[in-house]
Amino acid sequence: xxxxxxxxxxxxxxxxxxxxxxxxxxxxxxxxxxxxxxxxxxxxxxxxxxxxxxxxxxxxxxxxxxxxxxxxxxxxxxxxxxxxxxxxxxxxxxxxxxxxxxxxxxxxxxxxxxxxxxxxxxxxxxxxxxxxxxxxxxxxxxxxxxxxxxxxxxxxxxxxxxxxxxxxxxxxxxxxxxxxxxxxxxxxxxxxxxxxxxxxxxxxxxxxxxxxxxxxxxxxxxxxxxxxxxxxxxxx
Numbered sequence: 622x623x624x625x626x627x628x629x630x631x632x633x634x635x636x637x638x639x640x641x642x643x644x645x646x647x648x649x650x651x652x653x654x655x656x657x658x659x660x661x662x663x664x665x666x667x668x669x670x671x672x673x674x675x676x677x678x679x680x681x682x683x684x685x686x687x688x689x690x691x692x693x694x695x696x697x698x699x700x701x702x703x704x705x706x707x708x709x710x711x712x713x714x715x716x717x718x719x720x721x722x723x724x725x726x727x728x729x730x731x732x733x734x735x736x737x738x739x740x741x742x743x744x745x746x747x748x749x750x751x752x753x754x755x756x757x758x759x760x761x762x763x764x765x766x767x768x769x770x771x772x773x774x775x776x777x778x779x780x781x782x783x784x785x786x787x788x789x790x791x792x793x794x795x796x797x798x799x800x801x802x803x804x805x806x807x808x809x810x811x812x813x814x815x816x817x818x819x820x821x822x823x824x825x826x827x828x829x830x831x832x833x834x835x836x837x838x839x840x841x842x843x844x845x846x847x848x849x850x851x852x853x854x855x856x857x
Contacts (some may be wrong), residue, residue, distance in 0.1 A: 700745070702740070703827070704827040705737055705824075712732040712807050713731055730784075731785070736776050741771065742829065742832045750764075751763065758845065761849070765852055767852050770825060
């Protein structure tokens with residue numbers, strides 16, 4: 622009489638585990654892909670402002686980590702700024718690419734620039750013979766250089782971009798790297814137009830008139846009865 626060995630071990634066959642493990646791994650891969658795609662879409666949507674509410678959801682806050690301002694130089698001022706004008710200009714800057722439509726490559730920025738321009742008379746450039754006083758010190762004649770315009774100073778609180786249109790390639794470029802050059806271009810153009818408007822505004826004439834009034838009042842308080850102010854061109 623023969624007996625048959627019966628295997629009573631309940632341990633599963635290792636050879637049968639591999640298919641089940643591969644099935645579990647195949648089931649995890651689609652889930653991981655969906656999660657990765659969701660994260661990418663979340664980042665892209667936030668970057669392109671397609672999901673504007675996400676900033677508040679994640680508690681976004683602004684921190685100023687700027688270092689202290691460093692003094693580079695000091696200059697003694699001898700110019701009397703006698704007038705200042707406030708200007709505003711609307712800049713419409715468009716950049717196109719050859720052989721490509723605007724929807725693919727190109728930008729157009731509508732920007733409102735506001736700033737001031739000062740006009741001053743440099744009293745430090747008065748020649749030695751530019752001040753003539755009589756013996757009784759009752760009359761004086763002043764020969765001053767003409768007033769000049771200062772550089773336009775843009776006011777960031779009153780300057781802003783109204784709209785900015787960008788082609789697909791420009792949007793992709795801005796996504797991977799910030800481009801401060803575009804903002805710099807409109808700022809320079811706004812300052813240029815403001816400076817040109819200041820030249821046509823009669824600001825220098827106003828500054829010369831105010832400077833003459835200031836000097837006449839100052840010398841009059843010192844006992845001068847007659848004060849004459851003339852503006853002359855610098856010697857060539």
